[in-house]
Amino acid sequence: MASTIPGQMMHVPLLISSILRHAARHHGDTEIVSRRIEGDIHRYTYRDLQQRARQLAKALHALGVEPGERVGTLAWNGYRHLEIYYAVSGAGSVCHTINPRLFPEQIEYIANHADDRYVFFDLTFLPLVERLAPHCPQVRGWVAMTDRAHMPASEVSLLCYEELLDAQDSDYAWPEFDENTASSLCYTSGTTGNPKGVLYSHRSTVLHSYGAALPDSMALSARDCVLPVVPMFHVNAWGLPYAVPLTGAKLVFPGKDLDGKSLYELFETEGVTFSAGVPTVWLGLLDHVKKNGLRFNTLNRTVIGGSACAPAMIRSFEEEYGVQVIHAWGMSEMSPLGTLCKLRVKHANLPREAQRALLEKQGSAIYGVDLKIVGPDGQELPWDGESFGDLLVRGPWVIDTYFKGDKSPLVNGWFPTGDVATIDADGYVHITDRSKDVIKSGGEWISSIDVENVVMAHPAVHEAACIAISHPKWDERPLLVIVKKPGAQVTREEILKFYDGRVAKWWIPDDVVFVDEIPHTATGKMQKLKLREQFKDYVAPASA
Template structure:
């Protein structure tokens, strides 16, 4: 046989995978499906995918008229609403890049992100008018700021602004989406930036469409045209986990909650619109659970929700399923992964196991969906077995995972083609991922690792505890030992000794926390994740009782990993927390 260097090519249409094709499909084949938004103006707005595409085209025309070129970045500072959804398609549809910005970050961080992204225009909800006034002088390269409102709601501001509805009214919507290179940039999202400046993940049209397909799989979010989806996860955070793309792909009714994400507002909107599925971070679902308990209400249509962003406490998962009939789908991902990686759903064989065995799997982060591969490696870089016991650094790869950060063209974070996530995990023989910690949060006691997440889950299972974090404290004998920092439920009573006793018999003895303190609230990042760096700064001089028992009578030096980051901190444990 003679080798050939010319492959036999298939004879299929070369149709590019474009974000604009998602809204075009929804408008053509699910044109009457609804998009419902609770507006900043206070009312509820309702229209269809067909109308959404026309207005998205008007936005594209308006931006072109303003001189925006393909490849330029257009920022958004907005809640989940129909105008923000139009930006997802109107900006990307003609080749510009939709850059969603987290308004919960510090203004200095937002200004840094806007300047780093080199945003040309910023679309903003009028609730952020004061923020825009603060940002504008720091962002001289921004050509204009566009208020997402009509003229009657234009806010009084120092910054000259354009009016979104006026810009759209000047266009007719008769616009053909251009055929772009599917590998051209479509969306830009930045990481939370809890340790240093945020980093940008620049997605492509191809990766966004493939991710929308992956998210729609039955063993992922399982969206369909029969669903009404309410994404609680903000559209400014990792493209709302791809739901604004997956919704149109499936013709799913979208219910967009706007700025009011408290338990009462979410529950009432879900009931009014017949919401069948949702998605968000654990802190939101804790608030919703507290409201329903207090009000004595239950869901009439909600059947499932995806919870990610940080580990879902097993106690909350069980409460939603046992008391409210809502299937909780535990998920894991990252901004660098667009973000979906794994979801916890059982296959046929696993569904035949005893209920407690099923629960043990569902409390993990789940199996990868097609498009993602993963492995765990040890300190020596060798891949570890999938036995559910060995844990190491988690690596991933796939077509919607970045190969480098935006504007860091000279270097790549990849290791032999794999992206190091910064998570520490196990993978069991079923292929279920279990995140045991972030690599920077893992507690190494006497040379052995302790999972802070597992200890947090036990703490939250205590009936008096609303939220808890576990951090490492310096120890003269063991180097590090676990400290529980907990928030009590309103009106609940529990002592330090009672909380520590609650751990007994639930973990091996050397995992038992050495101390527990109570605080009024825990620090969170702008995306709702526990901000353990701040906790480590706050408790850097905390002295564990077990440290005193071995003769160390003075405050310990801060852990090496926190030196520098915590330099200059003036933590006062007594004023920040109580022991009983």
């Protein structure tokens, strides 16, 4: 067999700093707009971003931050947070975005586990910082992301972000190093046990950015204006802080105000064409738009992920407001994008209902992700749209080992996602459940997500969760937990009747419970574990 020979291409590493260099050089006057914590609207350009990121990189060096050391953030989506993204990673250190919505004990664990040297924070998180500081002895300094005029009084010795930058010039050359060098660190939500760290590399991040921008992915371009609603502390805002500058699109950051009114105002005043976020955020936006008889004048598409998007929400966006919904699936361990749902040429002549059924799935894999489903014996199952099994993935931006982990989670080179899914002949994935949430009734599986999606179309339902409760004969049966829309009146019997003809009879829940609120994780997902604990002794009328 003949030996291979190397190609004769330049050895230019895939580094995060190259994304910023490209944006500043080729889209230098494109705007970055931020609603600041101080209350005003801030505007500057990609050229300004690179200049200030270079100043910050020099400031970090002056503080003694070494390559490979972790620098934490507790911050909303804004231009200063973006500067930290590029300055820290560009200098060879690791940008560690901390989710401030986690419990303080979890945040303390995460900061100590990551061994953060400095933590940058927005002013809204000062009380949290004051609680954390005594328990994080390895943190050398806490940096308030503001100017001297807005510096708060605190018992914690604080550094001022703008003063750090003002002390440096922008004469800084981004260093070159191995593209497999660690760039950023995110921790999982930690719904079971302590959160686990996912350590991304420059190479994985740049490749993921390319994948995110592809036409059958997020389809980003320099003609777009992008507002990431998904927080920058949630899996790097699904890669948008990298993918958007890579394409040269305008960026709009909402800061801390993610209510429907605040988001709508930014969408309209800044001409936003594209956004991304979890379903709970879009519930608030749609509610505001409907109540006030508003329209979207520029928004034409949005990616919805984080948890399954109800078909009723997809239809509302598309049929009432002309906004394309791109249903997506991924996870922290995947950087996070895995699949996005768009129709193909072969689907153009399908009846509208058939097209909708496809668009309600999580979609097909983008290049860079391979996937399969396996049965209990570990054998791969057919892509027939009916066989469902555990979903496994692999690719250049998929985790190999958790940060400081002593054992790889991989199974024969594949990462087990914890999701149960079907895959059809065209490769479209339909997540039927998390493996821990699936309901096994009489030996058959019921998809809690499908049960939820049906009832979300009911006009009185604001949010719904389907969980398993014990049954003496069938082992498990579905219980539906519902939050009603404000002022809505609906009965248990009306909800159950709504399922007639929409699902198999044995899928219809045994009972309905109305609650004021459904618990959510720090990333906006429903906490079904808490609901199962709350209703562990519940006995439905049919089972009594």
